[in-house]
Amino acid sequence: MSTTQSLFTLSPRVEKLRKVLEDFVEYECIPAEPLYHKQIGQGENRWKVVPPVIEQLKLRAKELGLWNLFLPNYYPESPGLTNLEYAVLCELMGRSTVAPEACNCGAPDTGNMEVFAKYGTAEQKAKWLVPLMDGRIRSAFAMTEPAVASSDATNIETSIVRDGDSYVVNGRKWWISGAGDPRCAVYLVMGKSDPHNKSPHKQQSVIIVPADAPGVRVIRPMQVYGYDDAPHGHVEMVFENVRVPASNMVLGEGRGFEIIQGRLGPGRLHHCMRAVGAAQRAVDLHVLRLTDTNRKTFGKILAQHGAAADALAQSRLEVEQGRLLVLKAADMVDRVGAKNAMTAIALAKVYVPSMTLRVVERAIQAYGAKGVSQDTPLAYMYATGRTLRIADGPDEVHLMQIAKAELRRADALRARDDKQRALAAAKL
Incomplete structure (x- = not known):
């Protein structure tokens, strides 16, 4: 619990x-x-x-x-x-x-x-x-593309072209979560509306595309370690000469990066919140396995073997660390806004998915063959947890952001160091 x-x-x-x-x-x-x-x-x-x-x-x-x-x-x-x-x-x-x-x-x-x-x-x-x-419909956010490195969203090539009172959308997307659901009625599509803008962060826009618009076509569901997550899904899809009203533009042309930052900040944190819950469930399952009196090795239940108990303790430590990172980030979003809490969110986004994988892996090991089977939720938890190290920005992007935030402190730290040296010299 x-x-x-x-x-x-x-x-x-x-x-x-x-x-x-x-x-x-x-x-x-x-x-x-x-x-x-x-x-x-x-x-x-x-x-x-x-x-x-x-x-x-x-x-x-x-x-x-x-x-x-x-x-x-x-x-x-x-x-x-x-x-x-x-x-x-x-x-x-x-x-x-x-x-x-x-x-x-x-x-x-x-x-x-x-x-x-x-x-x-x-x-x-x-x-x-x-x-x-x-809850009458569902939705999807279409950003990632197979032909470019989408972890840098300035690379996205889907075109959004104004044509009179409409926009025409053309492009190929993949790993579009939720697009397989028969209840999915609307996509928020990110693409380039101004590819020649001098600022690479003002080339992109987000536009609303109804799922039943002519020219929208789902190619295939993608699988994560063999799981397709039907009927929700993570699909590859094509937008071919899809025409939507100009009123479907969100916020205005060139505001795409502003929108995705506003969307992904809290969204990344929600993923981490849920992942902490999954990790805690894995710990609970781990406890049950170690204390199962019907399963003994060398005359002892698993909990009586030191290495097995140590693994459980390590998982408990890491879940607590992840939970505190998430709560701190959530509190910062409340106090200073998602933009000013970006580093705190990034810290949670890097640590929590990896922590969840380690915790689930230890529980799997305790369950043995059963742990990788369909008889426990652990295998599926591992697959979804592994995806989170990539979804909403891979670890490497968030680590770059964390490093940049740390390095920005260099001048202030150097000034403090110089002051400390001067004070020490004055006392000699």
């Missing part, structure tokens, strides 16, 4: 939400996971059928007041929580593969809803944000 509640005082409302959500995740969402995967089905039906159990869980989450908790309190559409308060709750959702969607707090919808809430016009909000927040 999470120990977050002991780190700071929660308001009575958030404490109540935490208790209700914990029960919902543990006793309704986690038990529903096997049925969810069974209902997905086989073959092409995997991309056509939404598991009925998830819709039942969504109704239950609404009844319990666990709906749209992610949207921060500075938006009029928000349920009123801070990022720090949501971090406590989001960690609990991360314990289950279905809980985030059940609470309408799953990626990529949370990031897309925040884009509409922060940058959308009244018309765009009415058409897309309202049904997304109601």
Whole structure:
């Protein structure tokens, strides 16, 4: 179980939400996971059928007041929580593969809803944000491309060309999460509207493309270690002469980087919040395995072997470290904004996915062959955790950002060092 509640005082409302959500995740969402995967089905039906159990869980989450908790309190559409308060709750959702969607707090919808809430016009909000927040549709964010190094988004080549009262979109995208879902009704597409602008960060725009627009074509689902995540999916897709109204431009031409930074800052942190929850669940499974009295080696249960117990202790240490990084970053976003909390977010984004992999790996090792099978959630947790070291910017990009922030302190540190030397010399 999470120990977050002991780190700071929660308001009575958030404490109540935490208790209700914990029960919902543990006793309704986690038990529903096997049925969810069974209902997905086989073959092409995997991309056509939404598991009925998830819709039942969504109704239950609404009844319990666990709906749209992610949207921060500075938006009029928000349920009123801070990022720090949501971090406590989001960690609990991360314990289950279905809980985030059940609470309408799953990626990529949370990031897309925040884009509409922060940058959308009244018309765009009415058409897309309202049904997304109601859970009637889903969405995708189309940025990454197969032909370029998309970790540097200035490389993106998809074209967005003005033509009278319309824009025409052409390009190929891949790893577009959520685009396989039959409920996916809208894409936020990033591309170049002004490729000759002297500033590489003003060449890009984000535009709204309805999923049923002529010229939108899904090529194939991508797999992560053999998992296709149907019906959600991570697809390769083509936009071929897709024409949309000029009113579908988000914020304005050349504002793409501003939008993705506003979207990815909180979104990266949400991934980390959920990953801490997954890591904590792995620790819990690890404890159960080590204390299973039916499984003994050399006359002892696993917990009585020093090396096995040490591995569990190491996992506990690392989960606590990751949780604190996430909570600090969430608190900074609340106090100084996502832009000024970029380094704190980057620290969490680098550390937490790698930490989760190490924790899950230790639990897998304790379970032996069962750990890599379909009989525990650990293998799937490892696959999704590994993806997070790449999604929303690879580790290397965030490490560069962290290093730059550190190096910017050099002049101040040198001035302090010089002052210390001068004071020491004066005392001699």
